[in-house]
Structures are given as C-alpha cells and as structure tokens.
Amino acid sequence: MSVLQKEAIHKRTKRKLVINVIARKLFFTSTLFALVTLAILLFRIVTDGIDYISLDFLTGRLSTDVERAGIYGAILGTAWLMLVVTPVTIVIGVGTAIYLELYAKDGKLRSFLQINIRNLAGVPSIVYGILGLTVFVRGLQLGNVILAGGLTMALLILPITIVASSEALQSVPHYVAEASYGMGATKWQTIRHIILPAALPSIITGAILSLSRAIGETAPLIVIGIPALLIPLPGSLFDTFTVLPVQIYYWTLDSTLVAEYANLAAATIIVLLFLLAILNGVAIYIRNKFTHRFE
C-alpha cells in the first residue's frame, strides 16, 4: 500500500497546471499593457513632431514665430549643464563610494550614511530644486545661471551615482584585492591599480544612466528659475540658460495660446529621446564590452 495518494496528487497537479497557465497570461498582459501605452505615446509624439524637425529647427534660435523657432539654445544649454554635472558627480560620487566601501570602518556611522544616501535617491527632484535655489542661487548669489543649475542637478543625481558606484566596487571580489595586499601593495595602490579598473565599466555605466536622468529633469530647474523669455545663447558658466526639457515644458504650457507649440514640444521630445537613447546605448555597450568576468 502506498503512502502517497496518487489519485489526489494527480487531481491537484491538474489544478496547478491551470494556475500555471493563468499566471503566465497575467504577467504577459501586464507587460503588454506597458508596451502598448509606450507605443501609443511614442506614436503620438512622432506623428505630432516629426514634420517639425529640420536642420533649421535644430540650429535655430528661440522665437515666438513657429516657422522660425529653433532649439539650438536649449541644446547648447543642456550641453553646458552636462559640462558642470559630469565632473562634479563623478568626482564626488565615486570619491564618496570609494570612502564608504573601502575606507570607512564597518559600523553605525557607515550604515547610517548608506541608508541615508539610499533615501536621498528617492527624494522628489523638486526638493533639490529648492535646495539649489537656497544654497546656490541665493546663498552663494550665483543667480539662475548654468553653474547654479549644474550644481543643483549634480546634487540630484549624486545619491544614484554613489549607490551605483558602491555596487560596482562591491562586485570586485575581495580575493583579487587580497592578492594585491599580499604582494605588499598599499591600500591606495590596490584601489588604484586593481579595484578601480575592475569596477570602472560598471561605474561609468551607472554614471551615464544617472546623467541621462539629469538631462531629462525639469522640476529643479523650474524652481531655480529658468527664464521663459528669449535669452541669448549661453557662452559661459555664468550665463542664464534653458534646456531641452524646460523648453518642452514651456511650449506645452503655451500651446493653449498657439496650438502649433504642441508640435514644437513634440519635436523637442523626439530630439531629447534620441539623445537619451544614445546615452543608454553607450552605457549598455560599455557594460557588455568591458565588464570583467572573474571566472
């Protein structure tokens, strides 16, 4: 006599197989929902905007006249902003990650800092805008210039960069570092020649992804005050500026006045998406190509 009741098990198996099929269909549906929404969104933007993209649009100055309006100023502004954000985030972000992962003693202070940095990554971007307004625009009296905007954006993406860099540093197996110490290398030599090179591809990937967040952010810059007016092209860190997402925002806002502004906004979105796609592509390429496999 068998202990297992084969008949009952057989019945239950049938039911489980039905649940199995339902589960697969459910998850497929949710994926489909996300993809369809995205497709509709992209389709609308492309149909609205693609006809407005031309060389003149990309190289033209801002204008109230739809025929003459261009986004050269916004492209230049975004580029200037990145010029500030990139070095600040990478130096401070990677530096902090190195300290936390490789120097700081394992203890309460370290875990307190780590938890708070992770929390900061979830703080709404507008809060960083307020911080930037208080500290850089008013406190340091920089005004609403590129430097102030760049520093604000750098603060916004610092937590993400630190977390990504920390994870990259953690992923370097400790036995590789041990080998270096075992040969009489100092801590800094080990970091400089072994740990950093091994972690670098992931660090760069993380940095590019957080930079692409900075490129797409609008709220903090609105808070520190980006003029909606026609402004001269920026030429230094101390000039006022506008960026692509802010341009999209103002054109969308004013589309109640001039309907075609909505098309200009759509065209600008296409340009912005294209830029972000390139950045993400580079990040994925670096990750696949240069990540070391310790096997």
Added chain:
Amino acid sequence: MGQTIVLKNGRKMGHGTVAKEQALPNSIFKTTDLHVWYGESHALKGISLDIKKREVTAIIGPSGCGKSTFIKTLNRMIDLSDNVKVKGSVYFKGKNIFEPAIQVEQLRTEVGMVFQKANPFPKSIYDNVAYGPRIHGIRNKLLLDEIVEMSLKKAYIWDEVKDRLHENAYRLSGGQQQRLCIARCLAIEPEVILMDEPTSALDPQSTLKIEQLIHTLKEHYAIVIVTHNMQQAERISDKTAFFLNGELIEYNKTKQIFHHPIERRTAAYIHGQFG
C-alpha cells in the same frame, strides 16, 4: 597550556622554555606563545613554532582549527580582518613583525602568499606577473620582461603561456591560473612562500604539477603550506605541524608525524578517525 612542543631531537619542552630559546641560525620564522582572537572567538591559543629556511612546513588539522589564521598571521594578512586581536610574538629573521617599526608592506614583499582560490588580477598574464615589481617601482621595460620570463619559468608555466602573454589571465585553466599566481608571487622575490590550500580547487593533474613545483621551489624558499590532504602533506613536506582547536598538538619531522606520532590525537587525525 597543555600542548607540547617537540623539537627536532625529540626532546619535549613546555612552551615557556621554547620562548626563551634563541632562534636557530637557519630559522626564518619563530612564533612564541601566539594568540589570535576574532572578536570573542579564540582562534589561536599559544602557538610556538620554528620554521626553517629551505624546508616545506605543512600545517594540517580539521576545518576551523586555525591553520589558515596561523599562516595569515605570518605576513599579517590577518590585519585585513575586522576585530582581530593578537598576543605573543612572531619573529621573522629575528624581528618581531608586530612591532610598530615594521612596515607591513615591506614584510609582505619578503613573505609572499598563494591563496586557496586562484586569484589572478583581471589583467593580462604579463601584467599579472609584472604587478608586484611595478608597484615596488620597477619601470624598466627590459627588466620587467626579464622578471616576467624568469618568474614564469620558475613556476613551470612559461612554455604554456609564452605565446599568449598579453591574453587575459582568466582565459587560463584553473591549474594554470594557480601556477600563474605562484609566478606572480615569485616575481617579488620573497624569502618565504605561504600557501593556503593551493590545490584544494584543482584536479589531480594540476595538483601534481604544483606539488612538483613546490619540491623545486624549496631549494631557494621556505614554504609553509596549509593542506587538507594528508597524502599531500606526507609527499611534499619536511616538517608537519598538527593543529587542533587553535592549539599546536604536535610539530615534528613529517616522517615522524606520519609514522610515529607522539600524541594520540595526531595519530587519530592522520588515520582519518576525525576531521
């Protein structure tokens, strides 16, 4: 302190007497009443041991008996662990390595280490071997070439890699990686090589190659090897130290330990009755 040190001539001595004794002229390492704690756990309990030049010293014992802790203490790799406390002394060529004047980086260039898991750097074969000399300031390309070739030859891996020196080290097989790690260690010209179960992750063929290598290396180096493999200890070592629960139970010539152990527990361990 119930442990007994058995000296070369077979005389038994309490560890107190051993501590006062002068280092023998061909002694390279001498530990006296060495204690190590990881936090609350007492990992080494008063180890007094004399290690000689041009000899292979095997450390055997069951898992968690302190063998790895012991050799990691010899080049102060133990400093990298959290919450470590050390008492007693370790004399390397007559100097206590725990004195503040000793630079740990300097010590590690004289006491090299090969680890349980082959751990090449994610760099080329050449750069792996050249790493040590480079961090110690050697920039001359010709000199580096020479060191790399010589070290790879000493580790009997030159013929297998001479045409692919600039390939990533992780493309080598496990056994080749471990010999590369030995070559990398030889490149800094240490006097002692510590090996922490260097063949435990390797197939018998690669193990044999490493054992042969150890046999030729002992002409020039003192080798301290931790091993789980009794036959290996018997094959390759001149002296064997048996550790149990952080204590040194017996230390003697390998032949003596394997054929006429003095301690009952040594005999039991060697004959596979525990561990």
